[in-house]
Amino acid sequence: MNKEKNIDLLNGKPEDKRAEIKEALLTVFELEDNLFKTLKREESLFLSADVLRHPLIFYYGHTAAFYVNKLVLAGLLKERINPNIEAISAVGVDEMSWDDLNQAHYEWESVAKVSQFREKVKAKVLELISELPLEMPIDCNSPWWIILMSIEHQRIHIETTSVLIRQLPIDEVCDSSFFPACKEYGDAPKNEMINILGGSITIGKEKKSRYFGWDNEYGIHKADIPNLKVSKYLVSNQEFLEFVEAGGYKENHYWTDEGWGWRSYSQAEYPLFWVKKEGEWYQRNLTEEIPMPWSWPVEVNYLEAKAFCNWKSDVTGKSYRMPSEDEWYQIRSISEIG
Template sequence: MQLTPTRNILLNQGSVEEKRSEIRDYFLKTYSLYEKLFELLKDEQSYYLTADPLRHPLVFYFGHTASFFINKLVLAKLIDKRINPTFESIFAIGVDEMSWDDLNQSHYKWPRIEEVRLYREAVKVKVLELIDTLPLTLPITWESPFWAIMMGIEHERIHLETSSVLIRQLPLEHVVPNDFWKVCPFDTPVVENSLLHVTGKTLRLEKKRDDALYGWDNEYGLHVKEVKDFKASKYLVSNAEFLGFIEEGGYENERFWNEEGWKWKCYKNATMPLFWRKDAQGYRLRLMAEEIDMPWSWPVEINYLEAKAFCNWKSAQTGKPIRLPSEEEWYVLRDLHVKVDEPFWEKAPANTNLEYFASSVPVDTFAFGDFYDVIGNVWQWSETPINGFDGFC
């Protein structure tokens, strides 16, 4: 089975049997992709390492997405018998650090990896059985039995991304490169960034219950905002552009950081981005399963606090007010340059969806009019946090 590319399922089109087949294929590809990610781990011992102190060992995430299917199917009363109640308990809670989580690993007795593999296989068989036999009418709505199936698939796709970051945080001796997860083989001459004009508009963000695509609850509702004209950078900030912040003492100068950022910087003793390495020969970049010479033309990968500090430094350097874009500004830019949604792509217009590489690419690779990387290449920070729209429930 060719695992990529995949396309989101349109929930309101086609025949019932076509839709069953599409969902079956989407499930199998997603399930297999997730398991293939864990093939990057060198051995069984690697599954029990805690890549981040605020996360469980990787064995938890290997089992979590399968247990999520069963727990949601039980909740939806689509099945009345669990596959492994113990697994469906220990793999259920602790994805992100929360006040009720217990991250003391001495309190857990994690199963052997072969047991988890067998569990995942049993879950796969059960989900496929349901896809083949559950009553299906179109459109698929919140009330449809297939909504729980779609939720499980999309949930696993989220963890495909987030678990890749945890693997990237493991010591190199616990991972092995895999040709499936292709690394961009080229760097390019560094381009000079600039700010380009974007015309504002009245932005309407809305997702209705009868939308053709699956959505998480916080996506629904209505949000209308008058967005003024603004300027946005032509390119994402590259590693080379961010190096200027480092070399001019950005990590040592408290005035560039907000209170939370400075506390984080001091707590972590941060002097560079998480995945940067420095030795006598210069800078290198940690990828999922290897380190490479620093690709200066690739986008820098930093957290929100570092991004804000960089913008403050850039403001001081240029004498212009520079900040992260708001969510609404990002959508205005996207609406101007991304005219076709993902289900209708013949080929992805950006480095996304594993259609090109499992790493970043140079910031001047994918053009959207005068801009580059309006979507894709890396997760992009906004100044405003995610929030529910009017009508969110």
């Protein structure tokens, strides 16, 4: 897999920066193209991997449509490339609303047309990268901000689309050398609580920041964090199995009201990417199911994590909870994570 790097907006020569942005654009399109190549057949793009999300064909067109819609809005693109795709692929689904998606309202374009659209958009943005005047530093008032924002938006969707592909039936996907799986796993080490020294943390971005940021990243937040006790390791699949086997998904008193509402709606009995076959546990990765990697961190949502903490508090007689964002930054600042 290609490694992506953040683009320095404050330092560097304009022509070098132009080349950097071109490379970033080509890299992100290549990565996304290879992600969709993990699908075995075109029909897979019209499947809804998650009932709360559009079919994958939407996301295949969405990231390219974002470039066009933002460039048109900024006056940098005078003519649209495919108005229908740019309209139908413009708006996603509100993940906080569990019933707002009506598939009957959509008539999707063919895979071939969306693929052609993506290529035309890439070519047009490459043309702009070659021709737009570029002055350093780059800030939110620069026309280059639109291109950088679109690249970052595409990176986000590569991650979220990979989760949707992971939710498709396993026979809808094929192996890809572009996304090699980790082969290191075994029994989980014993987890224990360790002391973490408190301190002062500062998070957020100044207006003149070195790297691109979304609007919710700006502004400065400071906090003083007291000494903490935290688990030495992230909660593993093996540790979380105890909660599953204890019937944690069936006991509503471990869940918040929101959490129990989600569990009742989803009918979850264990984490999303756990698979049980012939009495054995497996984990669904992007394109394969592997014997459960018990030492890997468990992949759950926040509601499941809170329920696990409540269960662990109940069975041990000690108080466990999720760390706050401020606490997480303090933990990261003095650990090997960062």
